[in-house]
Amino acid sequence: MKIAAYEVRRDEQKDFAFIAEKFGVELTETEDNLTLENIDTVNGAEGVTTLGRTRFDRALLTAVQERGVKYISTRTIGADHIDLTAAKELGLKVCNSNYAPNGVADYTVMLILLSLRKYKPALWRAQVNDYSLAGLQGRELRNLTVGILGTGKIGAAVIKNLSGFGCRILASDIRENPSLKGLCTYVDNETLYKACDIISLHMPLLESTRHFVNAETIAKMKDGVTIINCARGELMNIPDMIRGIETQKIGALALDVFDKEDGIYHENRRDDILSNRDMAYLRQFPNVIMTQHMAFYTDAAVQSMVFCGIEGLCDFAKTGHTETELV
Incomplete structure (x- = not known):
């Protein structure tokens, strides 16, 4: 089977070599990225694997299908960059990746603690030899309610x-997770907002969840x-988040992701003019932490993403289905 891999990072190359063998x-x-401009690079490939920067709209899906591609894998959990309806109509099978949740979960707790202990302004001060404590008093997690x-x-x-x-x-979801019995209390969204x-x-991006906050x-929500x-x-509706910070309704904000981050995050843009004004403006607040979509980025997760990306395509070719099939 011939597979064309796109958006291959240097840290993936060793795992790609191992799994291909x-x-x-x-x-x-x-x-x-795979685009209409370089579409002929898929010629002869039965399967294609990409990350999230390649936008599989109907035109690109049609182009790969016309060149003999039957299967597509995304080395990400989310698949909102793929027109799944068009893929199904074209007879293309699509699968996503999977990796253990620990890396993102650990990172989430880290961001909570950094926010509570006001680490960002403390770091700024230390860089200019200001070791004062005024304004840096934090809060202890054991005394708080988390939603x-x-x-x-x-x-x-x-x-x-x-x-x-x-x-x-407190937790909210359309269905309760039985593995969490005794660890949290399920409530409706309104109760969670008021109490936390x-x-x-930790929701997927769907049309029903877009700009959920x-x-x-x-x-x-509570003040602060x-x-x-x-x-x-x-x-998140970013202009509304900005107003929340400006009015101090939001006491702290920690984001590993951002609306319209494509073309910025995971790229070296140090000498470029960036057009995402909201990103530049929000980043400068002392109570706002922003990182470059890296919560997932651990050695274990990268290996799993590569393995799933190739294994899923091979399963399609061998059996016609895979556990992570989306179409």
Whole structure:
């Protein structure tokens, strides 16, 4: 089987070499996105694997299908960059990746603690030899109530991590996760907003969850609420988040993702003019932490993403299906 791999990072190359030999596939690799401009590079490939920068709209899906591609894998959990309806109509099978939730869950707790202990302004001061304490008094997690929106694998792992801190944990989801019995209390969203000092988002990005956190929901939250997002940037209405920070309704904000981050995060843009004004403006607040979509980025997760990306395509070719099939 011939597979064309796109958006291949240097840290993936060793794992790609190992898995290609294990499954006996012919693999071509490039760091470029797959686009209509370089579409002929898929010629002869039965399967294609990419990360999230390649946008599989109907035109690109049609182009790969016309060149003999039958299977597509995304080395990400989310698949909102793929038009699944078009893929199904074209007869293309699509699968996503999978990795343990621990890395993102650990990172989420880290962002909670950094926010509570005001580490960002403390770091700024230390860089100019200012070691004063005024304005840096933090809060202890054991005295607070944490709300988790979404209790799938990652949300559940966050709750299990937090259970050791002694804080009260509330959760909301369309269905309860039985593995969390005794660790949290399920409530409706309205109750969670009113009761929680910290709210962390762990929902998938769907049309029903796009801009889930907005002016209306923020108004229902506690004054000075801390909000954490290691899921998807589009879950938040960014102008409303900015107003929340400016009015101090939001006491702290920690984001590993951002709306319209494509073309910025995971790229070296140090000498470029960036057009995402909201990103530049929000980043400068002392109570806002922003990292470059790296909560997932651990050695174990990268290996799993590569393995799933190739194994899923091989399963399609061998049996016609895979456990992570989306179409």
